[in-house]
Amino acid sequence: MKIRVPATSANLGPGFDSCGIALSLYLFIEVIEPSEQWEIIHDLGPEVPSDATNLMIETALILAPDLEPQKIKMSSSIPLARGLGSSSSVIVAGIELANRLGQLNLSQQEKVEIATRMEGHPDNVAPAICGDFVVACYFSEKKKDNVSFVKHYFPEGDIIAFIPNQELLTVESREVLPESFSYRDAVEASAIANVMIAALIQGNLPLAAKMMQEDRWHERYRQKFVPHLASIRQICKDQEAYGCFLSGAGPTVLILSPEEKTATVMQSLKNLDATARIEQLTIDREGIQVF
Known part of the structure; x- marks a missing residue:
C-alpha cells in the first residue's frame, strides 16, 4: 500500500486559520511488510524519528492502538518548518494508515474532524x-459537528513558491499575534477575507490576490520573522504579478502570477536570494491518495 499526501498552504492572507490550498509537493508513504516493531526508512534527517515515536505512527496508534507494526518507507518533497504543511501531511498520513490497516472505514468528514x-x-x-481550495471552521467546544468545510475549485494561474533556506516554527510565529482586536478592526479584516473568498469562487484571481495582500489578521505581526516579504511584494508590483502572501506562518511566500509574467518574476526572486528554493507549483485537486 502506498499513501500520497500533498503539501498545503494555509491562510491565503486574510483567510486566517480557515482557508487553505493543496499544492504539488508530496509526502509519500509505502507500507512494505509486517515487522516486529515499527520501522520508518527515510532520509529526511535525524530530527525525523525512525521508530514508533514518529508523528505518523503516534497518530495512527491513537486511532488504532492494536495495529500490527510495519516496516514503512517515507519520502517527502515538502520542506520542514517552512509553512507548507509538513507536520499536517504526516498527521493526515497517520490517520489514513490507521484507517486502512485498522479497517476503520472513516468518512472524509471524520478524517477532517480527527x-x-x-x-x-x-x-x-x-x-x-x-x-x-478548502474553507473550514472549527468550533472548539465539544459537540458532534464541530468542523464544517467547503471544497471549491481554485482558479487557474501560476503559483510560485519562494522557500527560504531557514526554518520558522509556527509556535514562534503565533506568539507575536495580538490577543484581541477592536470590533472595527475585526469587521474590516473579516470583510477583506469575504471578498477574497468571493473572488476565488468567481474565478477572479487578480482581485483575490489583491485582497490576500490586504490581510489584517497576521502578516503585519509576523513580518519581522520574514523580512523578505516586503521585497517580494515589491517584485510583484514591479513585475505585474497578481500578488503574494505568507504560506501559513511563513517563511515561505507564495506568489500568484499571470503566465506571461512568471519567468521574469522567478528570475527576480532568484536575484533576491540565491540560496532560496524557487519552485513553480500547481494546485493538487485530489488530496490524499491511496494506491
Missing part, C-alpha cells in the same frame, strides 16, 4: 485530505 482536533485548526489538514 485531523483538526490533532492539529488544532483545519486550514492545513482539510486541503491535504480533500485537495484543491
Whole structure:
C-alpha cells in the first residue's frame, strides 16, 4: 500500500486559520511488510524519528492502538518548518494508515474532524485530505459537528513558491499575534477575507490576490520573522504579478502570477536570494491518495 499526501498552504492572507490550498509537493508513504516493531526508512534527517515515536505512527496508534507494526518507507518533497504543511501531511498520513490497516472505514468528514482536533485548526489538514481550495471552521467546544468545510475549485494561474533556506516554527510565529482586536478592526479584516473568498469562487484571481495582500489578521505581526516579504511584494508590483502572501506562518511566500509574467518574476526572486528554493507549483485537486 502506498499513501500520497500533498503539501498545503494555509491562510491565503486574510483567510486566517480557515482557508487553505493543496499544492504539488508530496509526502509519500509505502507500507512494505509486517515487522516486529515499527520501522520508518527515510532520509529526511535525524530530527525525523525512525521508530514508533514518529508523528505518523503516534497518530495512527491513537486511532488504532492494536495495529500490527510495519516496516514503512517515507519520502517527502515538502520542506520542514517552512509553512507548507509538513507536520499536517504526516498527521493526515497517520490517520489514513490507521484507517486502512485498522479497517476503520472513516468518512472524509471524520478524517477532517480527527485531523483538526490533532492539529488544532483545519486550514492545513482539510486541503491535504480533500485537495484543491478548502474553507473550514472549527468550533472548539465539544459537540458532534464541530468542523464544517467547503471544497471549491481554485482558479487557474501560476503559483510560485519562494522557500527560504531557514526554518520558522509556527509556535514562534503565533506568539507575536495580538490577543484581541477592536470590533472595527475585526469587521474590516473579516470583510477583506469575504471578498477574497468571493473572488476565488468567481474565478477572479487578480482581485483575490489583491485582497490576500490586504490581510489584517497576521502578516503585519509576523513580518519581522520574514523580512523578505516586503521585497517580494515589491517584485510583484514591479513585475505585474497578481500578488503574494505568507504560506501559513511563513517563511515561505507564495506568489500568484499571470503566465506571461512568471519567468521574469522567478528570475527576480532568484536575484533576491540565491540560496532560496524557487519552485513553480500547481494546485493538487485530489488530496490524499491511496494506491
